[in-house]
Amino acid sequence: MYAIRPTGWSPREAGAEVLARVLDKAGLSRREVAYIVGTGYGRVALNFIDHAVTEITCQARGINYLTGKAGTIIDIGGQDTKVITVNEQGKVVDFVMNDKCAAGTGRFLEVMATAMGMDVDELGSLPENVNPVNISSMCTVFAESEVISLLAGGAAREEIVAGLHRAVARRVKSMLKNTAPATVVFTGGGAKNEGLRRALAAELGVEVMVPAEPQITGALGAAIIAWEGNGGAVAAVPKISGQ
Amino acid sequence: MSDTYREMWRELNMDLEKHDVFLGTLPVAFGEVFLRQDNRPAGMAYFDNALAEAHGGRIQEILAGKKAGRMVAGTFCVFAPEELVFAVDGISIGLCGGAQFTVPTGEQVLPRNLCPLIKSAMGFKLDRICPYFQAVDFLIGETTCDGKKKTWEILNEYVPTYVMELPQKKGAADLVLWEGEIHRLKEEIERRSGREITADRLASGIKMANARRDALARLYRARRADPVPISGKDALLISQLAFFDDPERFTAQVNSLCDELEERIARGEGVTRKGAPRILVTGTPMALPYWKLHHLVETAGAVIVGEETCTGTRYFAGRVAEDGQTVEDQVKDLARRLTAINCACFTPNKDRVEDILRLVRDARADGAIYFSLQFCQPFGVEGRLVERALQEAGVPVLRLESDYSEEDAAQLKTRIEAFLEMIAS
Ligand code: SF4
Ligand code: SF4
Numbered sequence: 001m002y003a004i005r006p007t008g009w010s011p012r013e014a015g016a017e018v019l020a021r022v023l024d025k026a027g028l029s030r031r032e033v034a035y036i037v038g039t040g041y042g043r044v045a046l047n048f049i050d051h052a053v054t055e056i057t058c059q060a061r062g063i064n065y066l067t068g069k070a071g072t073i074i075d076i077g078g079q080d081t082k083v084i085t086v087n088e089q090g091k092v093v094d095f096v097m098n099d100k101c102a103a104g105t106g107r108f109l110e111v112m113a114t115a116m117g118m119d120v121d122e123l124g125s126l127p128e129n130v131n132p133v134n135i136s137s138m139c140t141v142f143a144e145s146e147v148i149s150l151l152a153g154g155a156a157r158e159e160i161v162a163g164l165h166r167a168v169a170r171r172v173k174s175m176l177k178n179t180a181p182a183t184v185v186f187t188g189g190g191a192k193n194e195g196l197r198r199a200l201a202a203e204l205g206v207e208v209m210v211p212a213e214p215q216i217t218g219a220l221g222a223a224i225i226a227w228e229g230n231g232g233a234v235a236a237v238p239k240i241s242g243q
Numbered sequence: 244m245s246d247t248y249r250e251m252w253r254e255l256n257m258d259l260e261k262h263d264v265f266l267g268t269l270p271v272a273f274g275e276v277f278l279r280q281d282n283r284p285a286g287m288a289y290f291d292n293a294l295a296e297a298h299g300g301r302i303q304e305i306l307a308g309k310k311a312g313r314m315v316a317g318t319f320c321v322f323a324p325e326e327l328v329f330a331v332d333g334i335s336i337g338l339c340g341g342a343q344f345t346v347p348t349g350e351q352v353l354p355r356n357l358c359p360l361i362k363s364a365m366g367f368k369l370d371r372i373c374p375y376f377q378a379v380d381f382l383i384g385e386t387t388c389d390g391k392k393k394t395w396e397i398l399n400e401y402v403p404t405y406v407m408e409l410p411q412k413k414g415a416a417d418l419v420l421w422e423g424e425i426h427r428l429k430e431e432i433e434r435r436s437g438r439e440i441t442a443d444r445l446a447s448g449i450k451m452a453n454a455r456r457d458a459l460a461r462l463y464r465a466r467r468a469d470p471v472p473i474s475g476k477d478a479l480l481i482s483q484l485a486f487f488d489d490p491e492r493f494t495a496q497v498n499s500l501c502d503e504l505e506e507r508i509a510r511g512e513g514v515t516r517k518g519a520p521r522i523l524v525t526g527t528p529m530a531l532p533y534w535k536l537h538h539l540v541e542t543a544g545a546v547i548v549g550e551e552t553c554t555g556t557r558y559f560a561g562r563v564a565e566d567g568q569t570v571e572d573q574v575k576d577l578a579r580r581l582t583a584i585n586c587a588c589f590t591p592n593k594d595r596v597e598d599i600l601r602l603v604r605d606a607r608a609d610g611a612i613y614f615s616l617q618f619c620q621p622f623g624v625e626g627r628l629v630e631r632a633l634q635e636a637g638v639p640v641l642r643l644e645s646d647y648s649e650e651d652a653a654q655l656k657t658r659i660e661a662f663l664e665m666i667a668s
Contacts (some may be wrong), residue, residue, distance in 0.1 A: 041653060056661035057668075080654060092665045097658055099617070099651075100645045 001026045002216050011042025019048065035230035037222040039145030041079065053225055056084055056095050057217045063185050064090030064242055066211055071183030074200065074208070075218075076190025078106040083175045090221075096175045104171035106190050111140050111162050115147045116157055123161050123194035128139040132162035133201075139172055165199035172204050181206060185215045245640040248299045250468040251306065255377035262372040262485070266298065267345050269532060276538045280474055280513050283553060286500030287477055293484050297531075301487060302374045305334055314436040317363070318401075320387055322409055322554045323386065326563065327429050328491075329448035336375045337486025338365035338382070340447050341530030343647035345372070352397055357390045358619045359646045360530055365394060368401050375487065376402070380435060383428065385409040387588045388621050405431055411589055414596035422578040429513050429574065445573045449563050455490050456559035458497035463556065465504040466548045467606050469521070470513020472504040475547025476537045482554045483531040519662055520545040523606055525599050525629065526614035527622045528553035533647060536614055536655070543660050548606040551568070551599050551616075553586070558586045560598075595625070598634045603638050610639040610666045612659075617646040639666050 003021035007014045015038065023030060038049035039058040046052070051094050053073075063073050075083040081104045084095040098104055106120070113120040133155050137143045143164075150160050168190075184206050186197055192213035201208040211217050254257055269462035275295065277283075289601065293301070297496075309315055314333035318325065328335040340349075345366025346359050350371065353362050367373035381403040384395040388620060394406045407424045408416035429440050461482065465472055481500075485493060506644065524536065537547055561583030567573035603611060611633055615622040625641055631642040641662040645651055650668050 041657065053663060054657050054661040056657070057664040091668045092661065095658075095661060095665075096642075144657070 001055055002168065002213070002219060004213075005105055007040075007042055010072075011040075011045040012047060014111045015042060015046040035226045037226040037229065039218050039222040044140065050226070051229055053222060056082060058218045058221030058225065059187060060084055060086040060092045060099065061090045061224050062217035063211070064088075065186065065220065065224055066217065067183060067185060067209075069183050071185060072176070074184060074186050075188040076104075076106055076168070076172075076186070076196070077188040078110070079174070079240035081105050081190075082174065083184070085181075086158060096177070098171075098175070098219070103140060104168050104175075105189070107192070108138075108140050108143070109164060111197075112147050113146055115144050116151065116160065118157070120194075123165075124197075126195060128156040128159050128198065129193075130156070130158045130165045131160050133159045135160075135163045135167040138167060143167070143170055161195060163197070165193075165196045166203065168196060169199040169203040172200060176204075184208045186210050187217050245299075247303075251302060252298075253360040255374050255522070257369040257374060258375055262298075262368055265342075271560050272532065272534070275462060275477060276534045277480065280476065280514065280541075281616050283477065284500060284503050284514075285474055286496070286503045287473075287480075289500075290477070290481055290484055290494045293488055294480065294505055294531075297484075297487060301489075302378065304489065305336075305375075308334055309380075311574075312437075314432070315379045315629045316318050316432070317375065318392065319382070320409075321384045321558050321560075322385055322387075322580070323383045323407075324425050324428065324580075325453050326445060326577060326583075327425070327432050327440060328443040328450035329336070329361075329438045331432055331438040331450045332433070332540070333436055335490075336379065337530075338364055338367075338375060338379075339528060339530035340373075340487070341483075341647065343532035343649070344365075345513055346647060353394065356618050357394075358388075358527070358607075358616045360528065360616055360619075361394050362389050363647060366400065368398065368582075371666070374540065379574070383403055383407065384603065387567050387586070387620070390620075394568050396642045404439065409588070410581065413589060418581060421581050422574055425574050425577050429570075440568050442568065442573060445570060446565065446567070448575065449565055449567075451490050451494075451575070453562050453565065455494045455497075456457075456562055457612055458494045458501065459485065459559040461501045462497055462504070463549060463559075465501055465508060468508040468513070469513070469607060469622075470515050470517045470519065471546050472507035473500075474514050474521075474537075474541055475524075475550075476534060476541055479529060479537050479550065479554065480532065482550070482558060483529070485558065485580075486531070486554075493502070508668055510662035520610070520666055521548045521606065522546070522607045523551065523599070523603050523604075523611045524614055525551035525611055526617045527619050529614075530554065535596065535645070535649070536612070536643070537653070539652065539656050539659050540612070543656065543663055545659075545663050548608055549602050551595075551602050556602065557586065587625040592625060596626060596629055596634045599629060600636055600638075603636075608638070610641065610662065612662070613640055615644050617640075617644050 001022050003018045036049045038046040038052045040057045045050040059073055070088045075082040082097045085093045099138050107114050110120045113123055137146055186208050191210045197208050305369050316328045316335050326334040334554045339360050340363025342363050348369045349362030349366035353365055379564045385407045386392045386409050396404050410420050433440055524547055540547055562581035564576040567576045585598055587594055596624050603621040613626050630640050
């Protein structure tokens with residue numbers, strides 16, 4: 001059971017609303033919920049949780065639960081991009097996050113979409129077999145003017161978009177610190193972009209899987225941790241509907 | 244704020260309005276970062292006060308010394324042989340900048356993609372809000388990283404800046420060069436102070452610097468205990484104040500604080516619970532008033548048990564031999580510090596990796612945070628080698644790059660917490 005909504009300006013209100021919606025869907029009252037783990041940037045602002053755990057740890061648990069394997073998670077969200085290495089037990093072995101810079105994040109693609117007069121959600125649905133143009137700058141500011149001059153020079157939008165996806169994929173590849181990953185799962189809002197998924201698979205040379213709901217796998221991990229936090233008495237975590 | 248201080252600042256040609264704004268931001272930050280800690284050692288009161296009086300009482304002291312004919316030198320690197328300054332009864336102040344406040348001004352004359360430590364220091368001079376910068380007779384810079392090396396040329400337009408050529412390797416020829424550089428600085432200091440540096444005077448300068456090193460080494464030894472008797476933040480503050488305070492008084496205060504800490508250890512008393520995650524920080528210096536990383540780590544429930552930085556172990560590394568009989572011998576001894584301090588400006592710099600591994604062991608650290616300031620090339624590049632060595636030794640390591648602004652605090656917090664979760668699991 002889950003609900004999704006954008007955080008907006010108040011993580012606390014957004015969290016409360018999501019909780020209310022989930023309870024409603026499940027037909028449960030607040031008192032019937034024994035333990036709540038909050039995760040993500042807004043986790044500290046949530047006043048109804050029992051425990052806060054970072055999205056990195058939660059993402060690892062969630063994906064490991066779904067795949068049952070060790071592997072690499074590539075999470076591209078609005079604010080940042082993370083590469084998380086997980087072992088077979090779902091523990092984080094290592095993780096890398098982009099530094100103070102929007103290069104390679106969802107924000108980067110958002111800015112580029114705007115520069116092309118598109119919505120970021122449209123980026124993934126463009127035709128597949130095009131030649132990506134070369135985007136030479138990973139800096140959001142420079143890439144934006146590059147995109148504008150490419151458009152002015154008559155380049156096709158889908159070629160530019162393919163080029164942007166490839167640029168992000170290369171940036172992610174550089175975060176992998178030259179270890180060739182086996183199982184790669186792609187999560188976060190960015191994972192809804194099929195073009196980006198293809199670009200990642202092409203750059204990394206491996207299959208890149210996307211879970212059914214890539215934006216809530218962190219919440220799934222939080223739920224599993226909550227389950228354990230509440231004693232974890234029952235061996236198997238119940239399957240979550242919708243997955 | 245007393246009128247005497249305002250008068251003093253005016254005489255130092257400071258920008259009083261800007262200075263008020265700057266000072267206004269500090270008490271808030273200080274209260275939040277330091278005063279809310281549980282069970283702080285009583286001996287921290289001296290250092291809290293030293294910080295509070297950094298732009299007041301301490302400046303008064305320095306100006307009184309100046310009036311009495313004492314030379315005041317500003318330094319920027321732990322390689323600056325302060326012993327020579329002490330030998331002429333001079334005052335030595337470490338001037339590296341750690342405040343975002345002055346970075347934008349620094350950027351007016353320096354490239355934006357330069358490390359904030361340099362930009363902040365430059366900004367303090369241009370903004371005229373640092374009384375130390377206003378009080379110094381001259382600065383001693385070194386050819387360390389390119390950013391600093393080229394900044395001296397610009398800084399020299401505002402305040403006389405003497406540049407020592409610090410070698411980039413540690414071979415025999417480099418030692419000879421460095422020894423020559425120390426001789427030349429000695430002449431410069433003799434000329435500026437009007438006092439001759441005799442073997443006796445230099446011997447007492449060496450002793451004074453060593454005593455301060457010994458006291459700080461003792462403080463760092465106390466941090467090995469579990470539970471730790473002092474927070475990382477407090478230890479960092481002490482290291483930072485070492486650059487400004489009167490060395491003899493500072494040494495005595497650190498030693499009496501250590502007496503208290505050793506009693507705490509004997510009683511098994513600490514500032515955290517026993518078994519709290521222990522972190523070693525390694526990387527670029529953290530100049531006053533930079534406390535961001537320590538604050539984030541310690542509010543996340545871990546404790547910092549050591550810093551392999553120039554505001555940490557590199558500051559007190561390289562004790563100088565005290566038995567040199569002639570100035571010649573003493574200068575040779577001073578030059579040898581070159582080989583004992585492992586800064587990323589040198590190549591190769593393998594011993595730094597050894598230092599870090601040893602510190603992890605000694606401090607019983609559960610993990611290490613490799614911290615480099617944004618745009619610092621030496622430490623940024625070297626990070627890869629250090630990270631690999633730590634991983635091979637089975638020490639979890641988190642690499643962070645940041646600057647003095649607060650913008651990335653939430654991001655850093657997430658990374659630090661995830662790292663602690665990783666260590667705990
Ligand atoms: S990091 Fe290197 S250059 Fe900077 S103060 Fe330390 S020793 Fe000097
Ligand atoms: S932190 Fe790095 S770039 Fe900055 S002054 Fe020190 S060595 Fe140079």
